Amino acid sequence: MATGRTYNDAIDALNSLQTPYAVIEARRKAGIRPDAASVREMRAYLARIGYAPRDLDRLNIVHVAGTKGKGSTCAFVDSILARYQQKGGPPHRVGLFTSPHLIAVRERIRINSVPISEELFAKYFFEVWDRLEENKDVAADAAVSGSKPIYARYLTLMSYHVFLSEGVDAAVYETGIGGEFDATNVVERPVASGISTLGIDHVFVLGDTVDKIAWHKAGIMKPGSPAFTIEQVPEAAEVLKKRAVEKGVDLRFLDIDPRLVDVKIRPGATFQKKNATLAVALAGTALKRLDPSFSPRPDALPQEFVDGLEQVVWRGRCEVKDEDSVVWHVDGAHTVDSLKMAARWFVGECANRSEAGPKVLIFNQQGRTEAVDFLDGLCNTVKNADPAGKGFEHVIFCTNVTYAATGYKRGMCQLSDVARADANSADFVNRQHNPADIANMTQQRVFAERWKTLDPSANIMLIPSIEEALNTARSLAEKEGEKKAQALITGSLHLVGGALGILEGADAL
Numbered sequence: 001m002a003t004g005r006t007y008n009d010a011i012d013a014l015n016s017l018q019t020p021y022a023v024i025e026a027r028r029k030a031g032i033r034p035d036a037a038s039v040r041e042m043r044a045y046l047a048r049i050g051y052a053p054r055d056l057d058r059l060n061i062v063h064v065a066g067t068k069g070k071g072s073t074c075a076f077v078d079s080i081l082a083r084y085q086q087k088g089g090p091p092h093r094v095g096l097f098t099s100p101h102l103i104a105v106r107e108r109i110r111i112n113s114v115p116i117s118e119e120l121f122a123k124y125f126f127e128v129w130d131r132l133e134e135n136k137d138v139a140a141d142a143a144v145s146g147s148k149p150i151y152a153r154y155l156t157l158m159s160y161h162v163f164l165s166e167g168v169d170a171a172v173y174e175t176g177i178g179g180e181f182d183a184t185n186v187v188e189r190p191v192a193s194g195i196s197t198l199g200i201d202h203v204f205v206l207g208d209t210v211d212k213i214a215w216h217k218a219g220i221m222k223p224g225s226p227a228f229t230i231e232q233v234p235e236a237a238e239v240l241k242k243r244a245v246e247k248g249v250d251l252r253f254l255d256i257d258p259r260l261v262d263v264k265i266r267p268g269a270t271f272q273k274k275n276a277t278l279a280v281a282l283a284g285t286a287l288k289r290l291d292p293s294f295s296p297r298p299d300a301l302p303q304e305f306v307d308g309l310e311q312v313v314w315r316g317r318c319e320v321k322d323e324d325s326v327v328w329h330v331d332g333a334h335t336v337d338s339l340k341m342a343a344r345w346f347v348g349e350c351a352n353r354s355e356a357g358p359k360v361l362i363f364n365q366q367g368r369t370e371a372v373d374f375l376d377g378l379c380n381t382v383k384n385a386d387p388a389g390k391g392f393e394h395v396i397f398c399t400n401v402t403y404a405a406t407g408y409k410r411g412m413c414q415l416s417d418v419a420r421a422d423a424n425s426a427d428f429v430n431r432q433h434n435p436a437d438i439a440n441m442t443q444q445r446v447f448a449e450r451w452k453t454l455d456p457s458a459n460i461m462l463i464p465s466i467e468e469a470l471n472t473a474r475s476l477a478e479k480e481g482e483k484k485a486q487a488l489i490t491g492s493l494h495l496v497g498g499a500l501g502i503l504e505g506a507d508a509l
Contacts, residue, residue, distance in 0.1 A: 007118035010125040011105060017151045034181040037142075038153075042186045044139035045149050045157050049131040051164065053188045059095065059163050059171040060289055061187050062282045065179040065217040066196025068338045069275040072314055073196050074098055074174045076279030080308030081170050081286065082113050087304070090290035091170035095163040097184070098174040099152060102316050102332075102497030104508035109159045111166055113313070115508050124162045128154070149183070152176050156183040170286055180219025192285040193220045193249075194278050195229040197271065198236040199337045214239035221249040228252050228281045230274040254281055259301045264310045267318050267345050276309050283308070315509040316496040318345055323503075325477035326360075326485045327353070330500060332493035334365060339374050339490065343381035346488045351385075357483030358393040360473045362466075362499070363491040366400055366443060372450050374491065379454040392488075394459045394476055395451055397444035398469040402498040466498040 043053060062077055064070045078096040085094050096110040106121045116124075129148075136146040143149075149157055156176075163171050170191075175182040179195075198214050214236040221227040227249050229240060237253070244251035256270070257277040265276050280301065287294045296302050301309075321328040329349055333342035350356050359382065365371035383391035401407055437443060441462050448460050463469040477485035489499050500509060 005122060005126055007122045010122045013129065014105065014125065014151060014154065017148060017154050019150055034178070036181065038181045038183070039185055041143040042149065042153060042157070042183050044141075044143035045132065045153070046160065046186055048135040048138045048143075049128050049157065049161055050135075051160060053186055055164060056160060056187050057189050059160075059168055060091070060286060061190045062170070062172045062192055062194070062286050063175070063184065063187060063190040063220045064173065064194045064196065064278075064282070065175040065182070065220045066194075067199040067213065067217075068335060068341075069196035069271060069278075070174050070194075071098055072272065072275045072317060073194060073279050073282070074172045075312050075314035076276055076309055077172045077283045077286070078110070078113055079312040080279065080283040080305050081172070083304035083308045084287065085112060089169075090287075091168075093166060093168045093170075095159070095166075095168035095171035097156070097159045097163075097171065099155070099176050100493055100497075102493060102509045103501045103506060105155070107508055108155055109162055111163075111168065116162060120162070124158055124165065128158045128161050153183040170290060175217075175220060178213075178216035178219065180216045182219070185220055188222060190220070190222055190225050191289045192282050193222065193225060193227040194282045195220070195227070195240065196275060196278060197230065197337075198232055199335055209235070211235040211239045215243065218243035218247075221247050221251065223248045226250055226252070226285055228254055228278055228285075230254050230278050252281070254278060257281075257301075259299070260309075263301065263306050266310075267348075269341065269345065271341055272318075279309070280305060316493060316500060318342075319500075320349060321503055322484075323474075326473055326487050327356075328499075328503065329486065329488045330496055331488070331490045332496040333490050334374075334492055336374055336377055340377040340381050342488070342490050343378050344385070346486075347382055347385040350486045353484075353486070355483050357477060357485045359391070360394045360396065360476060360485050360487040361392040362396045362398060362469045362473060362487060362489045362495070363447065364398055364400055364444070364495045365491045366438070366494070371443070371491070372446050375447060375450050376454060378490075379451065383455065391455050392458055394461070394473070395448075395455075396461045396463050396469045396472060397441075397447045397451075398463040398466055398495070399438050399441060399444065400492065400494045400498060401438065401465045402501065403467045404465045466495060467502055470499060470502060 064074050074096065078094060081091055081094045085091050094112055097108060099108050101107040104115065106115045109116050132148050148154060173184045175184050179185060195217050198210055198217060200210060210233055218240050221244060227244065229251065232240065240251060254277050256273050257280050260273055260276055265272050284296060316330060316332040319330040329346045331342040333339045365374065379391055383389055444462050448462060451458060451460055461472065463472055473485060473487045489496060
């Protein structure tokens with residue numbers, strides 16, 4: 001299959017592991033969901049590349065699940081641990097595994113907070129590929145002989161190989177979807193498990209009620225490893241407590257850490273302070289495992305914790321980018337509750353600017369039928385926060401196609417390296433959505449119809465690419481003279497990644 005050994009070759013081979021839209025739809029109609037076999041298969045693949053679950057103990061893994069805030073929590077933990085690593089450790093090397101990526105796939109696998117290089121990605125990708133080929137009959141009872149894990153699971157498998165090979169001694173893992181049957185759940189003895197705020201998301205896979213979803217998320221808790229969570233709705237809290245008892249796990253519910261009172265968390269909203277609280281508990285537990293003498297004061301956080309929390313870099317979340325005619329507010333919120341939070345953050349940012357121009361929304365969420373219900377809270381939160389009850393004057397629904405002329409690929413004139421342009425295009429490829437729906441903007445038309453009922457006064461536009469959506473927002477701003485348009489880009493991390501790639505001309509974040 002894969003004869004090359006370049007980064008481009010690795011990305012092409014990786015994309016061949018994406019599950020096509022037609023297969024996803026057939027499984028959905030048949031009611032096929034991930035189950036315990038998913039984790040058994042991952043253990044089999046782990047064996048085929050030469051590892052057992054106990055080998056992962058060397059990584060001292062902090063495992064995080066949740067609906068909202070799990071990515072931010074992971075970023076906080078990574079940032080705190082990085083401050084100790086920079087002082088000479090322990091830890092000496094810190095790994096971070098997250099998903100999805102914003103621009104480049106290699107963003108998902110970071111060492112000391114930096115995405116691994118294209119060269120390292122290609123090297124380890126094909127080492128895993130070749131080991132799977134060479135040991136294709138190992139554990140064939142749990143995974144089909146000669147098979148390879150699908151896209152996200154392959155990257156999870158690869159991350160273990162990268163971190164073990166590179167001498168990582170503390171790793172932070174964000175689950176993909178759920179927890180119980182997630183690809184990351186082959187870890188048997190995490191240093192600590194954390195569960196961020198729970199809500200409704202991925203209903204086909206996880207269930208349509210918060211208690212069903214909580215059951216899945218609780219799956220990452222392991223006997224012998226401390227577990228932490230924050231305030232949850234009663235139904236979710238009850239399930240977490242019950243599963244903790246069943247598993248023999250000490251689960252602690254955390255109130256906002258009073259030591260955060262003078263720490264400049266961004267944004268300073270309650271939800272982010274909860275994420276920071278969870279991160280403080282997880283990072284502290286990891287540091288105690290690495291250095292038994294570690295003993296922070298109960299009344300004040302160590303300076304490394306403060307610096308890690310205040311200086312964290314987590315792209316695509318609550319970012320503000322100021323241009324000549326537009327102030328871009330970028331947040332990858334993609335659930336009902338997180339979009340309300342993003343809207344409140346956006347309104348607060350706009351309120352601080354005396355010469356703020358019209359509010360512009362750029363939104364997309366592809367392939368999830370329930371996404372149309374995300375719009376109500378987003379629209380009403382912004383309208384209710386305005387003294388005159390004014391919402392977004394302009395609303396743009398676009399696809400996740402990046403560029404107008406070249407689709408997912410950047411124009412050759414924009415790059416000195418043609419190969420890098422090709423790789424950048426391939427990193428964005430997503431075969432899990434119906435190409436006809438994207439071409440016809442089917443989902444976007446549904447969004448537009450809903451918004452008309454929510455705010456008939458809004459100027460609603462359907463734009464086929466992210467690039468054209470950004471340019472449309474700029475043209476709207478130019479009509480306002482000196483007032484800068486206030487644009488919110490949200491609804492999807494894929495949309496946010498494409499937008500940031502265009503705004504910054506970046507190949508990775």
